[in-house]
Amino acid sequence: MKKIYADNGSTSFPKAPGVANAVRDFLDEAAFNINRGGYADSYDIAMEIFDTRQMLCDLFRAKSPAEVIFTPGVTYSINMVLQGFLRPGDHILTTSMEHNAVMRPLHALSKRGVAYDVVKCARDGTLDADDFIPLIRSNTKAVIMSHASNVCGTIMPIEAVAEICRKNGLRFILDSAQSAGTLEIDANFIDVLTFTGHKGLLGPGGIGGFVVKKEFADEISPLIVGGTGSASHEIEQPEILPDKFESGTMNLAGIVGLKAALEYIGAIGVKAMHDKKMELTTQFISELEGIQDIRIIGKKTTAARLAVVSLDFPKHDNALIAAALDENFGIMTRCGLHCSPMAHKTLNTYPQGTVRFSFGYFNTAEEISYIAQSIKEQMSGGFPLSRE
Numbered sequence: 001m002k003k004i005y006a007d008n009g010s011t012s013f014p015k016a017p018g019v020a021n022a023v024r025d026f027l028d029e030a031a032f033n034i035n036r037g038g039y040a041d042s043y044d045i046a047m048e049i050f051d052t053r054q055m056l057c058d059l060f061r062a063k064s065p066a067e068v069i070f071t072p073g074v075t076y077s078i079n080m081v082l083q084g085f086l087r088p089g090d091h092i093l094t095t096s097m098e099h100n101a102v103m104r105p106l107h108a109l110s111k112r113g114v115a116y117d118v119v120k121c122a123r124d125g126t127l128d129a130d131d132f133i134p135l136i137r138s139n140t141k142a143v144i145m146s147h148a149s150n151v152c153g154t155i156m157p158i159e160a161v162a163e164i165c166r167k168n169g170l171r172f173i174l175d176s177a178q179s180a181g182t183l184e185i186d187a188n189f190i191d192v193l194t195f196t197g198h199k200g201l202l203g204p205g206g207i208g209g210f211v212v213k214k215e216f217a218d219e220i221s222p223l224i225v226g227g228t229g230s231a232s233h234e235i236e237q238p239e240i241l242p243d244k245f246e247s248g249t250m251n252l253a254g255i256v257g258l259k260a261a262l263e264y265i266g267a268i269g270v271k272a273m274h275d276k277k278m279e280l281t282t283q284f285i286s287e288l289e290g291i292q293d294i295r296i297i298g299k300k301t302t303a304a305r306l307a308v309v310s311l312d313f314p315k316h317d318n319a320l321i322a323a324a325l326d327e328n329f330g331i332m333t334r335c336g337l338h339c340s341p342m343a344h345k346t347l348n349t350y351p352q353g354t355v356r357f358s359f360g361y362f363n364t365a366e367e368i369s370y371i372a373q374s375i376k377e378q379m380s381g382g383f384p385l386s387r388e
């Protein structure tokens with residue numbers, strides 16, 4: 001049976017052409033460390049890492065490549081920034097559509113005297129940015145939120161939120177896990193843009209980072225300190241960027257793989273890739289029409305959303321539907337709560353969750369038709385088990 005991957009919200013697959021070769025070539029031929037070797041081959045790798053920083057700087061329109069910090073991904077970046085910035089007595093705001101990458105660090109910080117409030121989003125996952133305003137207190141330091149929902153694909157009005165932050169002297173921290181490489185992002189109006197390499201950027205897992213404005217970086221203590229290969233005579237962690245936040249040997253293979261992915265994305269264009277994914281999503285939503293006993297969760301149209309479509313099968317167990325689609329038709333999706341229980345509560349799909357279809361640049365129109373047709377057959381086949 002052929003397999004069809006529709007779980008790009010979790011991680012993209014396949015990766016961009018060139019990524020696997022770049023990682024293999026690095027490991028086979030040049031897996032030297034940077035800033036820790038006095039030989040030309042180490043300097044060459046350091047240049048590749050710098051080039052990747054520069055490419056990310058250009059992609060996100062940051063001011064300087066030094067403001068691009070490499071970490072294992074969004075989860076690490078959020079922990080580093082929140083724990084390094086917030087102090088007992090501080091207050092921070094977020095939305096009810098967040099991933100646990102945001103909610104668990106906030107919950108952990110609440111045990112250490114940092115308070116947070118949650119702006120409730122609408123039943124379709126949309127956010128009214130003005131709802132932040134009445135929750136701002138004298139001790140509110142920042143807003144943290146995702147650019148787009150990993151559950152139903154809704155794109156959030158981040159420009160409006162950034163403006164509210166600017167007017168009220170709050171820092172704006174963005175989780176771009178679902179949007180980097182998919183939407184154009186301008187880091188100029190974001191104090192910290194956390195990003196991951198393994199989703200829309202089509203790179204390997206375990207590499208990502210954050211883009212931080214220099215003046216904000218000065219207010220963030222490094223969570224991890226240690227060897228940076230720079231200022232080694234000092235016992236204090238260097239203050240210069242990116243060294244302040246990059247202690248220890250980095251995931252150089254991951255960065256080299258991400259560079260190959262960025263080259264591919266650069267050749268095609270973020271917008272062209274997004275347009276194709278949205279064509280597939282429009283096709284999917286239209287081919288679902290008329291299939292009995294399914295509900296599209298969140299917005300019913302493709303306006304202001306990503307190529308992420310969550311379905312509820314009210315008469316069935318969603319987990320069994322996902323398993324049946326895999327077993328009977330070779331379709332790979334993700335069911336359950338998608339690490340976002342509060343988003344599911346907002347969307348009224350808690351605790352049953354949804355079956356999430358998330359499309360990537362390499363999916364085809366034929367695959368979309370096959371998926372819609374398979375759902376139809378599954379639903380008319382009288383299986384799997386009913387929820388009643």
Ligand SMILES: Cc1ncc(COP(=O)(O)O)c(C=O)c1O
Nearest residue numbers: 073074075099101146150177196
């Ligand atoms: C909205 C959102 N935030 C954060 C993450 C975590 O990202 P990472 O894998 O880079 O830690 C994910 C990934 O599932 C996500 O979808």
